[in-house]
Amino acid sequence: MTTHDSAGAPKxxxxxxxxxxxxxxxxxxxxxxTGPQGRGLAYRLARAGQRxxxxxxxxxxxxxxxxxxxxxxxxxxxxACALRSDIVIVAVPWEGHAKTLESLxxxxxxxxxxxCVNPLGFDKKGAYALKPEEGSxxxxxxALLPDSRVTAAFHHLSAVLLQDPGIxxxxxxxxxxxxxxxDTDIVQALAGRIAGMRGVFAGRLRNAHQVESLVANLISxxxxxxxxxxxxxxxV
Amino acid sequence: MTTHDSAGAPKxxxxxxxxxxxxxxxxxxxxxxTGPQGRGLAYRLARAGQRxxxxxxxxxxxxxxxxxxxxxxxxxxxxACALRSDIVIVAVPWEGHAKTLESLxxxxxxxxxxxCVNPLGFDKKGAYALKPEEGSxxxxxxALLPDSRVTAAFHHLSAVLLQDPGIxxxxxxxxxxxxxxxDTDIVQALAGRIAGMRGVFAGRLRNAHQVESLVANLISxxxxxxxxxxxxxxxV
Numbered sequence: 080m081t082t083h084d085s086a087g088a089p090k091x092x093x094x095x096x097x098x099x100x101x102x103x104x105x106x107x108x109x110x111x112x113t114g115p116q117g118r119g120l121a122y123r124l125a126r127a128g129q130r131x132x133x134x135x136x137x138x139x140x141x142x143x144x145x146x147x148x149x150x151x152x153x154x155x156x157x158x159a160c161a162l163r164s165d166i167v168i169v170a171v172p173w174e175g176h177a178k179t180l181e182s183l184x185x186x187x188x189x190x191x192x193x194x195c196v197n198p199l200g201f202d203k204k205g206a207y208a209l210k211p212e213e214g215s216x217x218x219x220x221x222a223l224l225p226d227s228r229v230t231a232a233f234h235h236l237s238a239v240l241l242q243d244p245g246i247x248x249x250x251x252x253x254x255x256x257x258x259x260x261x262d263t264d265i266v267q268a269l270a271g272r273i274a275g276m277r278g279v280f281a282g283r284l285r286n287a288h289q290v291e292s293l294v295a296n297l298i299s300x301x302x303x304x305x306x307x308x309x310x311x312x313x314x315v
Numbered sequence: 316m317t318t319h320d321s322a323g324a325p326k327x328x329x330x331x332x333x334x335x336x337x338x339x340x341x342x343x344x345x346x347x348x349t350g351p352q353g354r355g356l357a358y359r360l361a362r363a364g365q366r367x368x369x370x371x372x373x374x375x376x377x378x379x380x381x382x383x384x385x386x387x388x389x390x391x392x393x394x395a396c397a398l399r400s401d402i403v404i405v406a407v408p409w410e411g412h413a414k415t416l417e418s419l420x421x422x423x424x425x426x427x428x429x430x431c432v433n434p435l436g437f438d439k440k441g442a443y444a445l446k447p448e449e450g451s452x453x454x455x456x457x458a459l460l461p462d463s464r465v466t467a468a469f470h471h472l473s474a475v476l477l478q479d480p481g482i483x484x485x486x487x488x489x490x491x492x493x494x495x496x497x498d499t500d501i502v503q504a505l506a507g508r509i510a511g512m513r514g515v516f517a518g519r520l521r522n523a524h525q526v527e528s529l530v531a532n533l534i535s536x537x538x539x540x541x542x543x544x545x546x547x548x549x550x551v
Contacts, residue, residue, distance in 0.1 A: 096539050207521050210446075237550075250549045254532065282535035285443050289525040289532065296490065296526060297548075299518035303332050306550040312536055313486045313545040314473075 096280065099268035103128060107269070108164030110134045110157050110171055110179065113144045116195065117170030119241025120233060123249065125150035127272040134160025136179075161186035166193060166269060168233065169220060173198040173209070176216055180223045188226035193266055194287075195233035197294040205299060208292030215287035217256065230257035231287045232266050232278065235297060237307035248275030251309030255280055256287050279312050332516065335504035342366045343505070344400030346393050346407055346415065349373075349380045352431065353406030355477025356469060359485065361386035363508040370396025372415075397422035402429060402505060404469065405456060409434040409445070412452055416459045424462035429502055430523075431469035433530040441535060444528030451523035453492065466493035467523045468502050468514065471533060473543035484511030487545030491516055492523050515548050 107124050111117045112133030125131040125148060133148075134157040135141035141154030154160075161167050161183050167190050171179045176196050180187070196216040198209040213219040217231035232255040240246055253270040255278045257263040267278030281290065293310075300308040343360050347353045348369030361367040361384060369384075370393040371377035381390030397403050397419050403426050407415050412432050416423070432452040434445040449455040453467035468491040476482055489506040491514045493499040503514025517526065529546075536544040 204519060204521075208525055240550075256532075279536060280539045281532040283440060285440075286528070286531045286535065289444055289528040292522070292525040293529060295522045296492075296517040299522070300515060300548055300551060303516045304551045306548075308551050309549040311547040311549055312533075312542075313547055314476075314542040315536060315540045315544050 099264050099271065099278075102166075102265055102268045102272065105165040105265075105269075106130045106132065106163060108132045108134055108160040108167040110160060110167060110169050110183070111175075112154070112160070112170065113140050114170060114172065115238035115242065116236070117168070118144060118148070119236065119238045120168060120170060120195070121145075121152055122148050122150070122244075123241055123273045124269070125152045127274065129269070129272060132160045132164055134158075157183060158186045161190065164190065166191045166265065169194045169196060171196065173216060177219060177223060180220055184224055184226070187224050190227050191262055191265060192220060192224060192227045192229045193233065193269075194220045194229060194231045197234055197291045199292065199295055205302070206295040208288075208295050210288065214285060215291055217284050217287035217291070221284055228257075228259060228262045229284065230255060230262050230266050231284060231290065232256065232270060234291055234294060235310050237309065240307050249273055249309070250275045250311075252276070252311050252315075253278045254290050254310075256282050256284055256290060258283055279315060335500050335507065335514075338402075338501055338504040338508065339364060341401040341501075341505075342368065342399060344368045344370055344396040344403040346370045346396060346403060346405050346419070347411075348390070348396070348406065349376050350406060350408065351474035351478065352472070353404070354380060354384070355472065355474045356404055356406060356431070357381075357388055358384050358386070358480075359477055359509045359512075360505070361388045363510065365505070365508060368396045368400055370394075394419060394422045397426065400426065402427045402501065404429045404431060406431055408432075409452060413455060413459060416456055420460060420462070423460050426463050427498055427501060428456060428460060428463045428465045429469065429505075430456045430465060430467045433470055433527045435528065435531055441538070442531040444524075444531050446524065450521060451527055453520050453523040453527070457520055464493075464495060464498045465520065466491060466498050466502050467520060467526065468492065468506060470527055470530060471546050473545065476543050485509055485545070486511045486547075488513050488515045488547050488551075490526050490546075492518050492520055492526060494519055515551060
């Protein structure tokens with residue numbers, strides 16, 4: 080946005096990075112919303128007053144999960160969920176990521192897509208990063224959805240904490256990545272709706288892989304310290 | 316370590332992850348200690364009472380940097396620095412990483428090596444991750460130093476803050492990675508010697524790449540928020 084200085088000359092001062100839009104009126108869809116991560120995010124966002132729809136391959140399962148969550152959450156199939164939402168969080172398992180998004184290209188056109196998928200493998204030694212051909216899950220989404228506004232966020236949240244109704248605040252920052260400031264600002268604002276949470280801009284999609292795969296490290300942290308670790312950026 | 320329960324039967328209870336060894340008597344070498352990161356770490360560790368030697372390709376430059384730092388810091392060439400140290404922090408530029416370590420294989424044999432190198436590229440859009448053939452700088456170090464105990468840590472520190480004598484505490488956690496608990500415990504203890512800092516175990520070396528390359532994201536954070544961002548693990 081171009082502003083003007085006191086002399087009337089056009090000038091583009093550094094925008095306050097905490098000057099974020101009001102997103103309280105936007106409808107949020109959660110694809111894969113019956114899984115632990117999607118369900119947890121749907122719960123927190125609905126609890127914050129956001130209008131939320133859960134999507135699933137199976138509309139009946141989505142409706143059931145939505146009814147369990149209450150708070151006005153609705154459930155339907157992934158396509159209908161995408162169509163009716165302004166912001167669509169992608170919380171499907173990595174294994175179904177490409178296929179799901181490919182099948183929803185039309186429904187997701189023009190939407191603000193927030194990918195929170197962490198491509199991980201597991202073996203006896205624990206979790207390890209998988210490297211998608213496109214660089215990251217988020218870049219895969221961007222490649223498959225040329226008509227959507229793709230961002231990445233919500234990677235480092237504990238599904239256990241998100242879903243625990245006894246926990247009032249989720250003490251963590253959310254790294255938000257994307258190519259367009261207007262879009263990452265919206266996602267930051269959305270994260271900030273959840274009590275305890277803060278959205279922090281953390282770079283372009285080409286730097287999403289390390290954010291996604293850092294979950295493997297958090298799993299090691301959780302195991303060693305019997306914790307549900309999140310991350311806070313200091314000095315920010 | 317095997318302990319025994321009250322009935323005398325052998326038992327291996329979970330060790331307290333914060334029960335870390337006393338490392339105050341260990342000598343720390345910093346390869347690439349004349350660069351901003353190495354210099355900053357040397358300063359903080361010496362200030363914490365650790366015996367520190369700076370190494371450089373150029374012994375005279377190392378001696379000069381050491382004299383500037385004071386606090387008993389000494390400076391010499393990389394080989395002599397490695398030989399006299401118990402713990403050797405590798406803070407050389409990524410470009411010289413493989414060559415430097417290859418040339419010091421003998422001197423680093425048996426040493427606890429702490430790699431803190433972040434392989435990054437830079438272009439008009441900012442910083443981005445480079446993927447070493449071995450997976451990460453730390454895994455490259457492990458491959459080149461089969462007789463050393465290789466760990467990775469100290470990736471996310473601001474060289475500006477480290478070097479600023481007016482700053483008393485470095486408010487950050489240090490992710491420590493490695494294959495052997497005895498070694499990662501020592502590195503965690505070393506990080507904990509620096510005021511404000513805490514060492515947190517964060518996985519095996521195969522998960523070092525994302526920790527190293529997350530610096531690209533922190534650079535984006537710093538740019539957006541005009542900060543020197545660090546990271547804290549929550550719930551730990």
